[in-house]
Amino acid sequence: MTATATTTSVSLGVRDVHLAFGANRVLRGADLDVAFGATACVIGPSGSGKSTLLRTINRLIEPDSGDVLLDGRSVLRDDPDALRQRIGMVFQQFNLFPHMSVLRNITLALRKLKKLSEDEAVQLARAQLDLVGLAAKADSRPAHLSGGQQQRVAIARALALQPQIMLFDEATSALDPELVKGVLALMADLSAGGMTMVVVTHEMGFARSVADTVAFMDHGVVLEAGEPAAIFEAPEHPRLRRFLSQVL
Ligand SMILES: Nc1ncnc2c1ncn2[C@@H]1O[C@H](COP(=O)(O)OP(=O)(O)OP(=O)(O)O)[C@@H](O)[C@H]1O
Ligand SMILES: [Mg+2]
Known part of the structure; x- marks a missing residue:
């Protein structure tokens, strides 16, 4: 079973974004x-x-120029709140509310953004927690969960909104090594389930085995992009070769 019950994925295009x-041209x-x-x-x-x-894709920051396309359509004129329901984002720090139960962390967004009733929100949140293997933790506070479990809650929270695309920004970097695997497995599962995903990662093994495309960024541009085999086995750009020699 995959972590998403249904998929309504879209294609993503980032076009010449500045x-x-x-003075820092990022x-x-x-x-x-x-x-x-x-x-x-x-x-x-x-x-x-x-x-x-990643932050320009879901418009946490507005680009100075260029375009972001979902399904070939620019999102730059959309209502940002509506857009953030279509785009789920998971950060290195899980950003869970510490004073709320795991369940409430998930139902809050469903009630606010999706305007669901309490009953509907609870039902959906429990189903999503079940899919990430944390049904038993619904009533716990985030502080009583391991880092890996907290990150799976953050992923469940994003998925509960039924996004069309998921963005992950170093989702496993803050985790103890033995907890990394479970979160990567969940992400691989989502990927296999057909979710469109952009994953910023230092986990080269994950990139090699899960990605359809690997994009190498340097100084604010994607210098080289291609299938994992091409990027890792036959990198063309000297800068990418140097980067790989340092991280592999
Ligand atoms: N809100 C901000 N205000 C000013 N400068 C910023 C802001 N966010 C990022 N920057 C700058 O933009 C540049 C790129 O930062 P960014 O966080 O995108 O890099 P990154 O590739 O994600 O790096 P890392 O691998 O360390 O996470 C850096 O020089 C950073 O200082
Ligand atoms: Mg970063």
Whole structure:
């Protein structure tokens, strides 16, 4: 069984996106294509603009120029709240509300964004927790869960909104090594289930085995993108070769 019951995935296109923070030109014409139901892993050195790229996709930051397309349609004029229901995002820090139960962390967004009744929200949240293997933790506080379990709750929370695409920003970087595997397995499961995903990761094994496309970012552009075998076995750009020699 996969972690999504249904899939309404979309394709994603990032087109020549530029973004500067003051004089710091962080994105300098970034391009990315993710086919319907495909998984793209974004790799690259610290500060190359990976997180910023993800944040422009769901419009936590507005690009200075360029375009972001879901299903071929620009999202830049959409209502950001409506857009964030279509795009789920999971961060390195899980961003769960510590004073609320696991269940309430999930129902809150469903009630606010999807305007579900309490009963509907609880039913959906429990079903989603079950799919990530945490049905028994519904009434616990996040602090009483392991890091891996908390991250699975954060993923369940995003999935409960039935997004068309999922963005992961180093979702396993804050986890103890023995907890990484469970979260990566859940992400691989989602990928296999046909969710369109963009995964910023330092887990090269995951990128190699799960990604349909690997995109290497450096200085605000995607320098090279291709199938994992091409990127890892036959990298063309010297900068990518140097990066891989440091991380593999
Ligand atoms: N809100 C912000 N305000 C100003 N500068 C920012 C902001 N967010 C990011 N930056 C700058 O943008 C650049 C790219 O940052 P970003 O977080 O996208 O890199 P990254 O590739 O995700 O790096 P890492 O692998 O370390 O997470 C950095 O120079 C960073 O200082
Ligand atoms: Mg980052």
